[in-house]
Amino acid sequence: DGGITQSPKYLFRKEGQNVTLSCEQNLNHDAMYWYRQDPGQGLRLIYYSQIVNDFQKGDIAEGYSVSREKKESFPLTVTSAQKNPTAFYLCASRPKPSDRAYNSPLHFGNGTRLTVT
């Protein structure tokens, strides 16, 4: 079955260390997204990519970086510059939008819970 795989499910890091979260999809989707979820704040967009080798900042990109070298993969690096990195991170994908209307649903991975101490 097709889907999105995020790994690991739980991740623990010391403050000051960079950490990379993995996101792989076999849905043949062009667009991929990273969201951050904090209690009571819903989902906030970090970065998104609509095509290989191209990506755009979302609302809260500071302290994060991404790459999109392959269609199937969209890893997120949480750098030491991110002030409050402890959160639940969700990766999502969808077919390439035909326009800006967002007329197809997002498919989400099961998330990675990152704890930085």
Added chain:
Amino acid sequence: QQPVQSPQAVILREGEDAVINCSSSKALYSVHWYRQKHGEAPVFLMILLKGGEQKGHEKISASFNEKKQQSSLYLTASQLSYSGTYFCGTGLTGANNLFFGTGTRLTVIP
């Protein structure tokens, strides 16, 4: 740009109905609804598009008032499996992103 959801939380007994609302201050082209169980991925429920088109599950109903930039999700004859946090996501006219509300926590009890 983040839509506002109401109520923030609701508790139902099995068989009761509920309405969850989502409103935006911006012109909307589409509204998405997702349900998330604790620690799991959000699951797609429905998309409502400007102009009246809807895509989603048969047992879920929703409305989209384009003039008021509001959407409502209707949960009827609730079951224990309906418990979770419901999010609306709004697609703005002319924007590439989807903005999510803060969620409505629904708890269905026996």
